[in-house]
Amino acid sequence: MVHLYMFMFAVIASLVLAGPVPAREQRTRLWQPNFDGFWINICNYLPHSVKSFCSRDRVMQYPTIYTPLGPANGIVDTPFVNRFVVRYASAQRWQPSAMATTWQLPGAVNISTLPPMCPQPYVSDSTYSEDCLAMVLYVPTSPTDVSCIPTLVWIHGGSFMVGSASNPGLDGSALAQATGSIVAVIQYRLGALGFIAPNGETNLGLKDVVNGLQFLHQVLPSFGGDKSKITLAGQSSGANMIRALLAVPSAQSLFQSAILQSDPMDYGFLSVSNQQQLQDYFVSLLPCQVSDIACLNALSVDEIVNVIGLNQFFNASQIVAAATQMEPMRVVNDGSFITSTLDSSSPFPAVSKTILLSNVKDEAGYITYGNLPNPVPQSEYQALVDASFGENRSQLLLNIQSYAVETSTVSDYRPQLEMLGTDSVFRCATWTFARNWVSHGGTAYVGMYTVGASYPGNSQVPYCTQPGVVCHQDDIEIVFGTVENPTAAQSALIAEMQARYKSFMCDWDPNPPGTSYPEWQAAGTSDVNAILFGSSGEAPIGACTPELWGSSIEYDYQLFDI
Template sequence: MVHLYIVIFTLIASLVLAGPVPSQEQNTRLWQPNLDGVWVNLCKYLPQSLKSFCSRDGVTQCPTTYTPFGPANGVVNSPFVNRFVVKYASAQRWQPSTMATAWQLPSEATNISMLPPMCPQPYVSDTTYSEDCLAMVLYVPSSLTDTSSVPTLVWIHGGSFMVGSASNPGLDGSALAQATGSIVAVIQYRLGALGFISPNGETNLGLKDVVNGLQFLHNVLPNFGGDKSKITLAGQSSGANMIRALLAVPSAQSLFQSAILHSDPMDYGFLSVSDQQQLQDYFVSLLPCQVSDAACLDALSVDEIVNNIGLNQFFNASRIVPAATQMEPMRVVNDGSFITSTLDSSSPFPTVSKSILLSNVKDEAGYTIYGEFPNPVSQSEYQAIVNLSFGETRSQSLLSTQSYAVQTPTASDYRPQLEVLGTDSVFRCATWTFARNWVSHGGTAYVGMYTVGASYPGNSQVPYCTQPGVVCHQDDIEVVFGTVQNPTAAQSALITEVQARYKSFMYDGDPNPSGTSYSEWQAAGTSAVNAILLGSSGEAPIGACAPDFWGSSVQYDYQIFDI
């Protein structure tokens, strides 16, 4: 019987190879006029015992879709979802990228089963990254055809604009794509000293990379069954910061419909042109080349740029420009031309219209506070830390308010207050202020807080983040993607709820799916933000995030530094 199948297989292959070549407009999900395509699609008709004939590089190659840029060959990533890797843009070092015009793999790769190399970043082997890294990974439900019209979720990874990639833990989009019936795209962009600071004064290179990625998607989504008018951006931490920047880029507004921002450190704001100039001057001083010596700059090794010059810049930037902060010293710049608004309370807020979803986790600052202070913090140490971090004027107001006051009788450990203060100032209250501003100027905002999470890889380095009930920064990622290993009942329930709400939001900008028993998620108002608890019932307590405290009585960093 095996021999008979092989004979039939060979006969059909010869007939197909002699057949007509489909036009560019024709979706070739079934037939491809090349040997790879014939091999891939004939494999579908073989019995399971012969499927091994179809395996190349250890992965069964099956899906092929024709795009305006050529055939897109992918792999079966799960029983119901196919995965495609593509290079969406090219860039010379420290130059703006240009959108790709051909479907190809990054770094001249030939193995379609491999995830793309990371963009250059510190602390990883140079064998894992490449400057030719402007790639995205598409997760496409196998049920889709070119006549489908489903939304697309574009995920922008975090990592302080210094690290991260589309292959970060938990970012396999298969479960999310299947649950939402949507296409999930996870995108990479240039990082650190190659994406956000340059000797020639170019700014926002990493951000402009993402814009090219969105433009690329507009060209190819219909071929995969996606509706290019229904693109939702989503991201976490600096990835969410990137999305907030894109909301302030007029030329990008037609490229996406709505946005989901997880744990954006909104307290930091965008960098000003003057601050960026000081940082650039310092960066240039670190270079072993003259700015005008292009040959010397091009000859610098990636390792020298990333691990020596880049890390020097990262660790010393806040000493040169306090507004740079210690966590995101290289980030997007409000240049006044590409980005035209600060999108915060330090300048007039523009008229907006998009629907956005904003969320935080319960213990955003837990990893930082308990990682920086592994031992209990005394009352005097607590007061000194607050004074050093916020200055005398703000610290007096903070220490006199109930949420952050010195306790009586004296507590033995003030790390809990520090954690709440860090969460409120950098993340939660700043997010609530942004929501009010967004709604006040024409947009729609939904606000939430995760009270259940899944400890993200690496967070276990800080024991506090593994305690029951604690939800640290990044602990929402695997919940969203449905990639939690051995989830508890509470985690499973939240995964199902969040993915259902995402699906509803991607279609019409409202995270309230019909036909479910989930509580109504009310939109934020100009005063009350109605922050729903994700993982438990009710809404988050206001605490110090009232309109008359943070951003008013006590200013955020972006107000203090006038950026």
């Protein structure tokens, strides 16, 4: 038998030395352009009975995949997943990015390190670079279902101001292994460099992501991925980015389905007039004339991000009320790239994609209890509702049972404030979107997390660490399977969500066959059938009826007509 294996060795060696590997072979063999890599790949083809001939210290740490854009060098992230970092596009300051035409590493990094963040406030300037248009690919080495190797493209959140592919919990190796999918975590320009520009360019950060999707279409087949099964997924402003991409006609062929987690849909996209006012204010902060390109390019990144950008962020809502205090810089409905608001403030287009929409139970918990650490009495509660929603909406809201002033003595109205914030910004707005999506031809599945994992930083607000509380971002590590020391309930939900995501990415149905998970029904035009993740049944409707939010009580995007 050993002679047979040596013969096999000689045959494979002759194929490697004869020339390039055929396209189909490139999808499965990780040929390394040096002797160690060559030897390890041969060892991968030998049965266990003779693998003792292969030295244990020759473990393949640097796999290489040959793509149409050049060789992709990566590392072994786990025994079952390889990790590749790549620059997918490049851009001059405040100019549209251009897709990369060769496989390259971003900035001054090597294949074993994660890419530098895009410039953002509150972090050391040694951790970011303007050369940041990068993605991290987590590629399973032995997917159990080779008939379907989809790709999940994760778009991080952070109010369009902060975040990166190296955010806590975004290691995609566990998710890639569990779902048999390629997980691509993408970065894009943020804040004053990505969403406001002195030359009037808009949606630069969003256009970066489109270039990332086009890049993936070039390289996915080399990794074994099916470019006809690309699902976008993201949380918070990342989900907002996905909603914007659903309104970009030129991007529709680049992905087939979408998962939107905790999208603050109440805010809507900015209008062109809103953006113009914000741009005028931004220009007034610059120490340069708009026409002086040399001066603009000479500005330090630190000044743009930590001085000018933060000034814009904190004061934008005073310039344009629709900008809000949470997402004053965001995507713009420019009428050419983005052609619909995807809400009731403009005609809703015909749609066909299948989407998943989810919220966590206590979306507004961090903001409410973080900003209000002490109990809120009745008089202060009414004043806060008036200030937040205006007199007309406030009167209507305080007559709704969920938010009403109790006749009995209540010493703390923060629970009502938290519910009001969760419903208005997240949950009810999401349910309204689901009904609109279904009414215009699409399919939507809606859910709510009742079990989560406290995301790093949420522990600063004691409320978010209480048993049974699931604050904004607490779904991220559940989906990625990166919870440290998970409880039994967390482990069960991780397995369920990853199974549902795998089924959805392959068949656009989040009900995996052969499992005992509850049936997740698609939303209808009135009842959205919002399933509970982590407990049984469906989410209570409360004030999220078609007759209340979005109808008698306007969302912000309706109030500001954006």
